[in-house]
Amino acid sequence: VTNSAARRRPGRPRPGSSTLSREAILTAALALVDKDGIEALTMRKLAARLHVDPMSIYHHVPNKAALISGLVRVVFAEMALPDPAAGAWQERVRAWARAYRDVAFAHPHLVLQIVTDAAAASEAAILISEPLYAALVDAGLDPAAVVDAAGTLVEFVHGYALGAAPSPPTAPTGDPMDERLAAMDPDQVPTMRRVHAAVPAGGGFEAGLDIIVRGIG
Amino acid sequence: VTNSAARRRPGRPRPGSSTLSREAILTAALALVDKDGIEALTMRKLAARLHVDPMSIYHHVPNKAALISGLVRVVFAEMALPDPAAGAWQERVRAWARAYRDVAFAHPHLVLQIVTDAAAASEAAILISEPLYAALVDAGLDPAAVVDAAGTLVEFVHGYALGAAPSPPTAPTGDPMDERLAAMDPDQVPTMRRVHAAVPAGGGFEAGLDIIVRGIG
């Protein structure tokens, strides 16, 4: 799918020779991001990977922002939708949330973009929500409650995925929460110290699902 | 707090003349970010604002990542903690969530950093959580339930704040959800169309709080 690295010459490629395409660009970009992180996604590095002049990319993608939102679109399209009508609504809601979380987890270096572009994102992002809405309607909720429940769940998944993602380049490589807590004046955070001493970790994603599903019903 | 713009000369500043400081740098950086967004925060632009050579900043801040995490720290320290023991636990939890959300809303261009750095962040981020933990303990929850409830709430606020924040530079300027939904094949998203036709907007933040508080109790 790339031009020959050995002899790269200007001009329209001869017919039959492999040609650059939007799809090839997106595939290579996603591989680059998955391997080396979003900050490694550079028009120049991407071009090198495709054995192409950096500027060639601009004939298939208007700019870098469009490239990244194209990646988000690809990732959404990959989401494995859970079986639409299997089991009680509670379990369908849970299955949907796990599937959505797994979209983000499948591309940890892209979580930030997935989460922040989701609203403005593609058809794919909307398509994905249909089974969630269906499960909530089957729960007997009225339309307003469906919208609220879906929004709450989505925002929880977003927050969770972001927290579990690898830190962005700007983030400080902080001590784990427990160490930091241990170093603080106990009088300032008495409840937190007591609670965290008893239960260091917490139930994570599933515990959050339990709370939200219970709050919906 | 800045050196004279008119005649900027090398060498140690004469005693008495105003001097660069970490605090002055953070203040100027936060003002810059609040006004023009995070992508406008450049060591060079920041230096220009301080009437200083770009490299002078590096004597007070090790690098740009540390500068940004310093901003997050400043913002957390600004959080107005709700009155610790006022009212029922439900209302205290709600008040805490609103206060935390408002930290993010006070600096919309910094939401991404606030949300992603929160875990690894400062003492301030931990201090802030104490009243939430206290309210949840007063609700009669055991330690494991406290950790789970706090985590769920925080992740919801993170997701919500991120969704409400101004789009990052990479995000596509998407059509609003409703337009996009209207343009899609009705057979693909029947439930969503029906629900959104009845209730376009949803209850937003407060609706989410209702669901989570109910799920906790």
Next chain:
DNA sequence: ACCTGAACACCGTTCAAGT
């Protein structure tokens, strides 16, 4: 000790030139 300026190794993107 603290600030400066040139320099290095990068960026995204425009534009004219190739075939």
Next chain:
DNA sequence: ACCTGAACACCGTTCAAGT
């Protein structure tokens, strides 16, 4: 039509030099 390469206007950061 599609790819190229030089060029422009930026970046963050190192390093030696100033006082």
